[in-house]
Structure formats: C-alpha cells, structure tokens
Amino acid sequence: MKIHQLRKSMLAFGAASLGMASPLLAKEDISAEIAALKGEVSQLRAAAQTSRDRAEVENLFSRYMYLHNAFRDTEIIPLWAKKGTPDVRSQYSNLGVYTDWDKIMSYHQGRPAPVSKLVFHYITTPMIEVAGDGQTAKGLWIVNGLESGLVEPDHAKNMPAWMFEKDLVQGKKVWMHNVYLKYGIDFIKQDGQWKIWHFHCFEVARAPYGMGWIPFAAAAQDDAFNVDLMYVGDDGKPVFMPKVDGPATVLSNTYRTDTSQKLEARPPEPYRTFSETFAY
Numbered sequence: 001m002k003i004h005q006l007r008k009s010m011l012a013f014g015a016a017s018l019g020m021a022s023p024l025l026a027k028e029d030i031s032a033e034i035a036a037l038k039g040e041v042s043q044l045r046a047a048a049q050t051s052r053d054r055a056e057v058e059n060l061f062s063r064y065m066y067l068h069n070a071f072r073d074t075e076i077i078p079l080w081a082k083k084g085t086p087d088v089r090s091q092y093s094n095l096g097v098y099t100d101w102d103k104i105m106s107y108h109q110g111r112p113a114p115v116s117k118l119v120f121h122y123i124t125t126p127m128i129e130v131a132g133d134g135q136t137a138k139g140l141w142i143v144n145g146l147e148s149g150l151v152e153p154d155h156a157k158n159m160p161a162w163m164f165e166k167d168l169v170q171g172k173k174v175w176m177h178n179v180y181l182k183y184g185i186d187f188i189k190q191d192g193q194w195k196i197w198h199f200h201c202f203e204v205a206r207a208p209y210g211m212g213w214i215p216f217a218a219a220a221q222d223d224a225f226n227v228d229l230m231y232v233g234d235d236g237k238p239v240f241m242p243k244v245d246g247p248a249t250v251l252s253n254t255y256r257t258d259t260s261q262k263l264e265a266r267p268p269e270p271y272r273t274f275s276e277t278f279a280y
Contacts (some may be wrong), residue, residue: 049134050130050134053130053134053137053189053194054128054130054137056194057128057130057137057139057187057194058126058128058139060079060187060194060195060196061123061139061141061183061185061196062123063079064076064079064196065121065122065123065143068119068121069119069120069121071111071112071113071117071119073107073108073109073111074108074109076108077105077108077109079195079196080101080104080105080195080196081188081190081195081196081197082190082195083101083102084101085101085188085190085195085197087099087197087198087279088101088104088197088198089104089198089199089245090104090107090198090199090200091199091200091201091248091250092107092201092241093201093203093227093228093241093248093252094227094248094251094252094254095227095228095241095244095248096244096245096246096247096248097244097245097246097247097248097249098242098244098245099245099246100245103242103245104199106242107230107241110239111230111231112231112232112233114149115150116149116150116172117148117149117150118146118147118148118149119145119146119147119148120145120146120147121143121144121145121146121179121181122143122144122145123141123142123143123183124141124142124143124144125141125142126139126140126141127139127140127141127267127268128140128268129268129269129270129271131271131272131273131274131277132270132271132272132273133272133273134189135188135189135273135274136186136187136188136189136197136273136274137186137187137194138184138185138186138187138268138271138277138280139183139184139185139187139268140182140183140184140185140265140266140267140268140280141182141183141185142181142182143179143180143181143182143183144178144179144180144181145178145179145181146176146177146178146179147175147176147177147179148174148175148176148177149175149176149232150169150170150172150173150174151164151172151173151174151175151232152172152173153168153171153172153173155232155237156173158237158238159225159232159238160220160223160225160226162208162211162216162219162220162223163175163208164208165208165209165210166210175208176208176209177206177207177208177209178206178207178209178213179203179205179206179207180203180204180205180206180207180213181201181202181203181204182201182202182204182265183199183200183201183202184198184200184202184265184266184280185197185198185199185200185280186198186274186279186280198279198280199280200250200265200280201252202252202253202254202264202265203252203254204252204253204254204255205217205254205255206220206226213255214255214257217255217256217257218257221254221256221257225238228240228241229241250264250265250280251264252264252265265280266278
C-alpha cells in the first residue's frame with residue numbers, strides 16, 4: 001500500500017472513532033444536565049410550597065384577629081387544631097397554661113358584643129418560619145390596639161377605679177385603653193390545612209387614655225383583676241378566666257415599674273422538624 005493511501009485509511013479510521021465516541025459523550029452530558037434540572041425543579045417546588053405555607057399561616061392569624069375584633073369568636077374555633085390533638089395549649093397571662101381543649105375553646109364562647117364596645121387589635125412585624133418537613137410552623141407578631149366601651153355606673157362598681165376615665169359619657173362610665181401585645185403561635189398542618197396549635201399572648205403594656213402605661217402599671221401591676229379578667233358581661237359583671245391546667249413555663253414580661261424589659265418571646269428560627277425547636 002502506498003504511503004498516501006495508508007495515511008488516508010488512518011484518517012478515515014480516526015474520524016470514524018470520533019464519530020462513535022461523540023454520541024456517547026453527548027448522551028452523558030445530557031443525562032447530567034437533566035439530573036441537575038430535576039434537582040433545581042425539586043428545590044423550586046419546595047421553596048414554592050414553603051412560600052404558600054407561610055402565606056397561609058399569616059392569613060390564618062389575620063383571620064383570627066379580624067374575627068376577634070368583630071366579636072365573632074365562635075368562628076375562631078375551627079381555626080384551632082381539632083379536639084384530641086396532642087399538646088394543644090394556650091396561655092394568656094402568667095397565671096398558667098390551658099391544655100384542656102374545651103377550656104381553650106371557652107375563651108371563644110359567650111363573649112358579648114355590647115353596644116358601645118370597641119375592640120380593635122392589629123398585627124404587625126410578622127416573623128414566620130415553616131418547618132423543613134412542612135408539618136408545623138412558628139410565628140411571632142407585635143400587636144397594638146384599642147379596647148373600649150361604656151358601662152353603667154352600677155355595673156362599674158364591680159371593677160377597680162383605674163379601669164375608667166374620670167368623666168361620664170351619656171351618664172355611663174368610660175373605659176378606653178391602648179393595649180400593646182405580642183403573640184407567639186405554633187401552627188400544625190391537619191388534613192392539608194394549617195391550624196393553631198400553641199397560642200401565647202404576651203401582654204407588654206396597657207394604657208388607659210387618661211392615665212398612661214406607667215401610672216397604670218403602678219396602680220394595677222399587682223391587681224388580680226387586671227391579670228385574670230376575660231371580659232365584662234352584658235350584665236356588667238366581670239367574667240374571669242377559667243382555672244389553669246398547669247403552670248406557665250414562659251412568662252410574659254409585662255411592663256412593671258420595678259423590673260426591666262427582656263426578650264421573653266423568642267423569635268422563630270429555621271428548623272427541620274418540631275422536636276428541634278422550642279414551643280410558644
């Protein structure tokens with residue numbers, strides 16, 4: 001065979017060899033790219049689900065507050081975890097916690113909506129973390145608002161003087177307070193729906209308009225009426241909270257004239273599953 005023919009044969013063999021390797025190489029590259037894209041899609045789906053969960057949790061607590069402000073408390077009951085859910089609980093003061101589902105629901109039953117009464121709480125500054133497993137979530141909010149109404153003088157005798165303003169309106173005693181609160185809430189997903197699981201109201205301060213929060217604290221900070229009152233009934237009689245089921249483990253740092261402030265309501269932190277985090 002002549003040299004030029006041998007060279008031609010070798011070039012043809014090399015070209016054929018490259019032609020055989022090229023499709024295999026391309027196939028491997030495509031497989032790797034597909035695997036990477038699948039991983040990205042999975043991450044994006046998880047992020048989208050977390051975003052949906054966060055929005056649903058925020059809407060749930062906003063719905064709670066809209067209903068509470070309108071005295072439609074019985075409509076709040078379905079927002080809670082169902083009866084029989086392990087570890088359901090609520091806390092409204094430092095007196096203790098409620099772990100009996102029926103006692104917790106009693107807070108949302110029988111609350112009157114008398115003429116002249118206004119409750120207007122609004123929520124701000126949400127910090128929400130959804131668990132990595134998507135089964136629980138935590139939220140912390142700052143709350144400000146108004147609580148006010150008119151009370152017959154005979155009914156007002158059942159309540160302390162610091163509750164009311166000095167002047168009468170339409171012959172009735174006036175109570176109108178600014179309230180400052182924090183709410184720490186744990187949520188649980190049941191049947192695909194987010195529900196309230198642990199509920200903790202941290203009262204920060206209260207300020208009757210004619211007094212302000214510092215004089216009010218000096219007058220009321222050790223008064224059981226201030227701590228234990230649930231609402232005032234249509235008959236003017238105060239209704240107090242039911243007996244607690246257990247001691248409080250996390251205490252509200254309600255403003256007092258003899259203490260300093262501290263961070264008692266911990267902000268949520270990222271977590272994978274609830275056993276890795278704290279409870280409100």
